[in-house]
Amino acid sequence: MNFGTRLLHNGNEIDPFTGAASIPLYQASTYHQEDVDAPGDYDYARSGNPTRHALEQTIAELEEGYRGFAFASGMAAISTVFFLFSSGDHLVVSEDLYGGTYRVLSDVLPRLGIRASFVDTTDPGQVEKAIRPETRAIYIETPSNPTLKVTDLAGVSRIAERNGLLIIVDNTFLTPYFQKPLRLGADIVIHSATKFIGGHSDVVSGLVAVKGEEVAERLALLQNALGSILGVQDAWLTMRGLKTLKARMETSTASAEKIARRLQELPGVKKVYYTGLPGHPGKDLQESQASGHGAVLSFDLGSGAKVREVLSRVRLPIVAVSLGSVESILSYPAKMSHAAMPTEERQRRGVTDGLLRLSVGLEDADDLFRDLEQAIGSRRLISVGPEWRASIV
Numbered sequence: 001m002n003f004g005t006r007l008l009h010n011g012n013e014i015d016p017f018t019g020a021a022s023i024p025l026y027q028a029s030t031y032h033q034e035d036v037d038a039p040g041d042y043d044y045a046r047s048g049n050p051t052r053h054a055l056e057q058t059i060a061e062l063e064e065g066y067r068g069f070a071f072a073s074g075m076a077a078i079s080t081v082f083f084l085f086s087s088g089d090h091l092v093v094s095e096d097l098y099g100g101t102y103r104v105l106s107d108v109l110p111r112l113g114i115r116a117s118f119v120d121t122t123d124p125g126q127v128e129k130a131i132r133p134e135t136r137a138i139y140i141e142t143p144s145n146p147t148l149k150v151t152d153l154a155g156v157s158r159i160a161e162r163n164g165l166l167i168i169v170d171n172t173f174l175t176p177y178f179q180k181p182l183r184l185g186a187d188i189v190i191h192s193a194t195k196f197i198g199g200h201s202d203v204v205s206g207l208v209a210v211k212g213e214e215v216a217e218r219l220a221l222l223q224n225a226l227g228s229i230l231g232v233q234d235a236w237l238t239m240r241g242l243k244t245l246k247a248r249m250e251t252s253t254a255s256a257e258k259i260a261r262r263l264q265e266l267p268g269v270k271k272v273y274y275t276g277l278p279g280h281p282g283k284d285l286q287e288s289q290a291s292g293h294g295a296v297l298s299f300d301l302g303s304g305a306k307v308r309e310v311l312s313r314v315r316l317p318i319v320a321v322s323l324g325s326v327e328s329i330l331s332y333p334a335k336m337s338h339a340a341m342p343t344e345e346r347q348r349r350g351v352t353d354g355l356l357r358l359s360v361g362l363e364d365a366d367d368l369f370r371d372l373e374q375a376i377g378s379r380r381l382i383s384v385g386p387e388w389r390a391s392i393v
């Protein structure tokens, strides 16, 4: 069965106890034990809950993993995975990294004796050079945020295999609809399901799928021991969102491709970052390891002043942190995701004061582009007909 079908028919969509067509909210913290010597599958909800379990099996199925786990947030998922490591262990990590992951790796884990080297994982030579005797894993985000640099997952996996390292991939930007890291050699795949998987800006949630039984057992112990589980309501919302993943990814990606191309032609736009654009250095690699380019693009307006002007004039996208929702979201990395990074380091990575990131939602692509065009000032709202003005108020 193809992916679009498996989103809806993966064996976890019908409640096994009642036949309900939507997995019910098993809003219970504990379970009656008929026989204390032979407890059932569920004894206490931190250890297991049927609603959460259905979501966990679904993500395992969709990422083609052995077992799945649901956590209270993407960061809870990532932090719990980091607890697989011990004092003295070292990780090699993509330097273009989600800010929250960077914070855990730089401010929290060193206190526990776990250290990380941040390297440009798009260059396998740098990955190889950063490996030490105490290295245990390589952690990758591809495409990276917000400049969308592409790492060769199969290539880095070969390096990991030669050195006996785990490969961990944050697949938030592409989702299993476009990219399946476990197929390409990864051992653990992580999602902030707050983004495309949930898809509606109404839930904070994290998911993990793992390839092997041994890592799955260690992670199951950690999830229960640390208690970083996803709540029942949020598990339900995540499953509800996931059912429409294909439709949302297809529509948003088609719009993102169109908007990226047209933004390139606007005089006020200095540079557009999107892996689907001809000339993007990672385009061919992206097409060899993923089946689409996703719904996130970034563009540089040249200055912070211009960014402020555009953010105050834009009408359709919400101006916010986050991505991956039904509504388009415009983020300002210099003040949001990358605010904590030293200015020089930030600019070296292309995250300039003029850079905006757009997560394209389900609005009509032409409406979105026209709105950006008027906000960037290439076209004044005054020159737009009443019909357009009425349609965006």
Ligand SMILES: *Cc1c(COP(=O)(O)O)cnc(C)c1O
Binding pocket: 073, 074, 075, 076, 098, 100, 101, 141, 145, 170, 172, 173, 191, 192, 193, 194, 195, 204, 205, 206
């Ligand atoms: C948002 C995000 C996270 C963190 O997820 P939360 O659900 O906010 O905790 C991790 N990685 C990436 C790529 C993200 O975009």
